[in-house]
Amino acid sequence: MKKILTSTLIGALALTLAGCGSNTQEREFEGQELHLYNWGEYMGENLISDFEDQTGATVNVDYFESNEQMYIKVANGESFDVLVPSDYMIERLIKEDLLQPLDKEKLNNLDLLSEDVMGLDYDPENEYSIPYFWGTVGIVYDKNKVSEEDLEKEGYNIFLDTKYKGDIYLYDSERDSFMMALKALGYSMNTTNEQELQEAYEWLVQAVETMEPEIVTDEIIDNMAQGRKALGLIYSGDAAYVMSENEDMGFYMPETGTNIWSDAMVIPKNAENPELAHAFIDYVCTYEASMDNSSYVGYTSPNKEVMDELSGEGGDYEGINAYIPRSGNDNDEVFKYDENIRAIIADLWSRVKVVASNAE
Known part of the structure; x- marks a missing residue:
């Protein structure tokens, strides 16, 4: 019993250190649903299941093959909580007033992200978007x-x-x-x-x-x-x-x-659960989620520590100039x-x- 208790405490501490809050706080989303619209084969193996475990929420994922396919659904009023469009499409969505500004008070992990992928021309203050992957x-x-x-x-x-x-x-x-x-x-x-x-x-x-x-x-x-x-x-x-x-x-x-280029997370204006959407965006910025994403998919993480670790000595992409x-x-x-x-x-x-x- 003592070993089990110790493991439980360690696990709870790890969640806290990850920047996602305590397990008790996270479970306030128990029973809620997040509707995510993302590219196919663009997420780590455990990204969704870990978020569901930590928050108690259920994530329903739809996939698109192009920014234009995604745009048609959003412009026609179909509701999603989080989208992951590309830079130029985010610029279009902003211009057409289809996104809601982010509440930075609900995003605690932005300081983990590289300055090189923040403040890009399509959203210079990151008022609407937080980077998901980037590259050339x-x-x-x-x-x-x-x-x-x-x-x-x-x-x-x-x-x-x-x-x-x-x-x-x-x-x-x-x-x-x-x-x-x-x-x-x-x-x-x-x-x-x-x-x-x-x-x-x-x-x-x-x-x-x-x-x-x-x-x-x-x-x-x-x-x-x-x-x-x-x-x-x-x-x-x-x-x-x-x-x-x-x-x-x-x-x-x-x-x-x-x-x-940069693909980034945004919240549509007609999102049904913006609170949970902010929680998901903040979670994706953490070391654990970013490492899962980037090591599995191969695209460059905006998380500085993950980027350095994967491209550094012993990393999955050591010596591979395409990663950075x-x-x-x-x-x-x-x-x-x-x-x-x-x-x-x-x-x-x-x-x-x-x-x-x-x-x-």
Whole structure:
């Protein structure tokens, strides 16, 4: 009995130190429900079950495949307590008055988060959003096939180098594909200049006409881990996984710049349980929840201690440069929301894919 009592006390102390309050305080949510809308395969194995155990709440999770799919449901009035959209979509939700401001008095763990991912342009005071994961976009490459000298010399233009014809992946994302093309041309990825967008379109057309690329989404992860192509455009978190699985893989971010992205937690204006939503957001910021999330998913945690531990000596991502987002490059940008430009890019990307299909 003494050992059991001691274990119980230790467990209770651990919960308190985690910044989530005592077990008695947490159970005030007993029987309540949280409706979470998140990306698929974007949570640690124990994230939901541990939160339920600590709070007594039940978490119902729906999954979306794109920010636009999520937006349609929210704009049509479907109620969720917590969303995890991307930066530009959060900017749109704020502009359309679909989010409620956060009560910082109910968020006790914000000081655990890295300053590098706080105060980004889409929500400079973090009035509406708290980061969930963050990262960059870059080039994953097989070090046996691609030299870093070529990458440094050509940057994104390596996707036009016929040396690698038939041996590349392009990513089926209009935003990231146009980011790559615009950066290759020396332009801002947030350009509103239609001539620059036309040049980026022509760059992408040249790529699909001359390089015989395979246009993929998440298939790139396992395919590059198995070394099936020489190089491809990829999210940093996916590259971290690829590199952890295959030591022959590398990750490069061209000096011309890339997309610094952030997915963050927000509370919709019509949330049915904002109190529980704040508790969930605060819980995700803790070391325990952040470690579970990041070690399992592979994307960069905003929690400073977790980020340092996973990338440090003995960490899961020791020596893997894709895990820690680059800082200090003035050419790196965060996507801004512009509905007119988004529509133009969507139309141009669909045309690129038609050209690619015809070139097969």
